Amino acid sequence: MLDSLKNIFAVADLRKRVLFTLGLLAVYRIGSKIPTPGINREALQQLMQNASTGVFGLYDMFSGQNLSQMTIFALGIMPYISASIILQLLTVVWPYLERLSKEGELGRRKITQYTRYGTIVLAVVQAIGIAIFLERNTDMAGGLPLVQNAGWGFRLMTVLTLTTGTAFVMWLGEQITERGIGNGMSLIIYAGIVVGLPSAVFMTLDQLRTGQIGALTLVLLVVVMAAVIAAIVFVERGHRRVTVQYAKRVVGRRQYGGSSTHIPLKVNTGGVIPVIFASSILAFPATFAPMFDVTSPWRRALDQIGMGMPLHDLLYVAGIIF
Structure with missing residues (x-):
């Protein structure tokens, strides 16, 4: 393992790819701190505390907690994943796409272009849904006004912001795949999930300190987590x-x-x-x-x-x- 780490800095091309990937991931994390305009942050925090489970929690995990904070990357990479699924399903039933999939590199580029278009369409639809959701839940956030100026102005601004953010995240993933170490979309999903790890560790330690969980429970939790990871690695290998x-x-x-x-x-x-x-x-x-x-x-x-x-x-x- 140490030899592999040394090769990263010894091989010039590999070093450039790794640094390029880390730089784009840093850009992704910086964008995760830019909020969507027109939303009351305090009211949003109270609303998201009550909706942190279910489908929302799953979306928020894949978006790197951008959805719960309503940043410009709130939709994350999920529209791209949904568009990819739709295109793969249509490849089976639509002869035109099936023919493109068999035309080699040129056909794959064409399907990738259609996937990008589908990503933008899905991002627009989901952004409209989020804007309407925020407007309708204004009175549920502890009495605080959630949306400062509700109406079509807010909806258009939200659609423009979230759709642009999704397109930029999609571009980041493609650049990591082409010029970085590869698997750009997977790395963005991983970066979004792992960002919540430090806070989860500190929260667990705080619960241990306050007596909410016992030391034996924590040990069992660590053992179960290690066993699950070992089982996953065993099956994967x-x-x-x-x-x-x-x-x-x-x-x-x-x-x-x-x-x-x-x-x-x-x-x-x-x-x-x-x-x-x-x-x-x-x-x-x-x-x-x-x-x-x-x-x-x-x-x-x-x-x-x-x-x-x-x-x-x-x-x-x-x-x-x-």
């Missing part, structure tokens, strides 16, 4: 060996072949992608819920696929499997 037997052949007076080898196939070939895909598919309809009244049949239908509902769990498992 696991391979199934498919035996390949080579037939014997005679060349002149000599006999060749007859040996056997194996093809290593990963047990978990999909990785965490099916989980992210299923989560984003089920989380996307929830953005439309604030647009409807509580008594609306559309609102009741969307609530049925909310996190914690039986239908949500069934669709979630089906999405991961298929």
Whole structure:
């Protein structure tokens, strides 16, 4: 491991790629501190404390807590993930996209371009939903005015800000993939999730100090976390060996072949992608819920696929499997 770290600084090209990636991730974190205009921060904090679970909590985790703070990166990378899912599903049923997927690099570039367009469309729709949600929950944030100047001016500003932020995050991910160390979108998701780790550790230590959790509970928590991580690594590194037997052949007076080898196939070939895909598919309809009244049949239908509902769990498992 130490040799690998030394190679990062010894190889010039690798060093440039790593520093470039760290620089773009730093830009992403700086943008996470820029708030969306027109929102009362104190009222927003009180509102988000009551909505920190369910679909909102999942979205907030993937966005690196940008959604709960309503920064310019509040939508994060989720619109891009949703657009990618839609394009991959359409590739199976739409002959034009299926033909593009088989045309090599040129076809992949075309599909990537369509994914970008889809990301912008989804970002606009989700931004409108968030703006309406904030306007309708103005009186729920402890009596404080959540939106300072409600109306179409606020909605247009919110749509412009959040859509631009999503497009910029998408650009950052693509630049990390092309000019950095690769897997730009995954690194942005990872950066958004891991940013909450220090606060979670300090919160746990504070609960231990105040007696909210005992020392034995903390030890068991650490043991369970280590066991879960070990199980994940074990499954991720696991391979199934498919035996390949080579037939014997005679060349002149000599006999060749007859040996056997194996093809290593990963047990978990999909990785965490099916989980992210299923989560984003089920989380996307929830953005439309604030647009409807509580008594609306559309609102009741969307609530049925909310996190914690039986239908949500069934669709979630089906999405991961298929």
